[in-house]
Amino acid sequence: MTAVVELAGVSVTRGGNRLLSDVDWVVEDDERWVVLGPNGAGKTTLLQVLSTHLHPTDGVVGLLGEVVGTVDVFDLRPRIGLTSAALGERIPREELVRHLVMSASYAVLGTWREQYDDVDEERAANLLQELGVSHLGDRRYGTLSEGERKRVQIARALMTDPELLLLDEPAAGLDLGGREDLVSTLSVLARDEASPTTVLVSHHVEEVPPGFTHVLLLRGGRVVTAGPLESTLTEATLTETFELPLVLEKVDGRYSARRRAGSHRR
Numbered sequence: 001m002t003a004v005v006e007l008a009g010v011s012v013t014r015g016g017n018r019l020l021s022d023v024d025w026v027v028e029d030d031e032r033w034v035v036l037g038p039n040g041a042g043k044t045t046l047l048q049v050l051s052t053h054l055h056p057t058d059g060v061v062g063l064l065g066e067v068v069g070t071v072d073v074f075d076l077r078p079r080i081g082l083t084s085a086a087l088g089e090r091i092p093r094e095e096l097v098r099h100l101v102m103s104a105s106y107a108v109l110g111t112w113r114e115q116y117d118d119v120d121e122e123r124a125a126n127l128l129q130e131l132g133v134s135h136l137g138d139r140r141y142g143t144l145s146e147g148e149r150k151r152v153q154i155a156r157a158l159m160t161d162p163e164l165l166l167l168d169e170p171a172a173g174l175d176l177g178g179r180e181d182l183v184s185t186l187s188v189l190a191r192d193e194a195s196p197t198t199v200l201v202s203h204h205v206e207e208v209p210p211g212f213t214h215v216l217l218l219r220g221g222r223v224v225t226a227g228p229l230e231s232t233l234t235e236a237t238l239t240e241t242f243e244l245p246l247v248l249e250k251v252d253g254r255y256s257a258r259r260r261a262g263s264h265r266r
Contacts, residue, residue, distance in 0.1 A: 002029045004164050004197045005050060006062030012045055012221075013057045019045040021221045023059070027197060027214075029163075032190045034208050034229070035201045037218035038242050043201045044084075046218070047168050050199065051082045064163055081157030081196065084168035088153055093142025097133070097152050098124050100141055104159035127155040131185060147178030151185065158196075167200040171207045179207065183254075187211045205233070210253035217241040 005027035012020040020042045027033055035043050048054035049061060052073040061068040064079050091100060101124040102116050128134045131151040136144060144152065150170050157165060170186070171179045189195045190211030200212065208215075208229070215233045217224040217240075224241045225232055235248045238257060245260040 002065075003027065003062065004029050004064060005199075006060075007049075008060045008062075010049065010056045010059035010061060012042075012049065012054065019221050020049070020056070023221075023223055025216060025223065025226060027199065029197050030193075031214050032198045032212040033200070033214045033216060034212050035199060035216045035218060036203070036205065036208075036233075036238075036241065037224075038203065040220070041218040041241075042221040043218055044168055045221075047082075047084070047166050047199070047201055050164070051080055051166055052076050078160050079163045081160065081162035081165040082168070083150070083153040083157050083166070083170055085172060088149060091141055091153075093140065095141045096137070097139050097141060097144070098128070098137040100152065101127060101156045101159050104156045124155070124159065127158050128152070131155045132181075145178070146173050147175075147181060150174065150178075150182055154185075154189075162196050165196045165198045167198065169201055169203070171202065171204075183207060183209045205238070205248065205255035205257045208233075208255050219243070 003026050005025065007023050007025040010020060010023040011018065023046070035046060037043050045054065049056055050063065052063070052068060055068065063076060066076060068076070098121070102120045105120060125134065125137065128137055131154055133148055133151045133155070136148060136152065141149065141152070154167070154170065167186075171182050174182060186200070187209035190198060190209055200209075202208070213229055214227060215229045216226040217232070217237055219241050225237050233248070233255065235246060238248055239246050246257050247260050249256050
């Protein structure tokens with residue numbers, strides 16, 4: 001196995017606020033990680049560090065065999081696929097879906113003067129088909145439902161054949177049906193050995209796709225615990241992370257959590 005992510009003592013301070021504190025974390029190339037924690041835990045900040053869009057105040061960030069700060073991040077970014085709400089908001093609403101996916105090869109949003117060849121067209125079409133949205137190729141992005149947009153964004157993130165895929169709350173804003181469709185899709189990707197190493201951020205255990213292997217629990221910018229999903233995600237660790245007595249259940253490979261009856265916030 002090869003380490004795709006290696007964080008050593010990583011801290012991020014912005015505006016006098018400590019967003020991450022002394023994070024040590026290693027992600028191997030065959031692993032699928034979910035990062036869980038409450039609002040303000042530092043999850044999105046962590047993904048910004050992993051995507052090289054935010055540099056740590058302290059510590060060392062190793063990505064894809066390189067040390068951030070000693071290599072041009074513009075050489076690293078094409079090797080990292082990213083979906084996030086912030087990125088979604090920047091997508092031109094008039095952009096054709098197939099152009100949006102292909103434009104990832106040029107690291108741009110919005111078609112300008114790029115010239116796409118048959119290989120680009122074929123890869124984009126295959127990705128849209130894999131994500132179950134091949135019928136949307138000639139639609140305008142702004143006409144899509146939220147669930148369709150999330151799938152198209154993932155197709156775009158995979159366009160450059162990244163070695164690391166970062167998904168920042170991909171199910172946010174989806175209704176129940178949309179969430180379940182997306183979780184099913186992510187489960188298929190997770191179980192595909194050809195898929196990239198994946199890190200998915202979420203608030204909810206219900207959004208953990210079957211096939212994910214590891215979990216990192218964050219609270220207040222600090223790691224509560226990290227390790228294999230089956231042994232690390234427990235009622236005790238989840239209760240500590242959310243500071244709320246919780247009951248954790250797993251049925252058919254899916255997790256759910258609820259407040260323990262008669263309990264009070266810690």
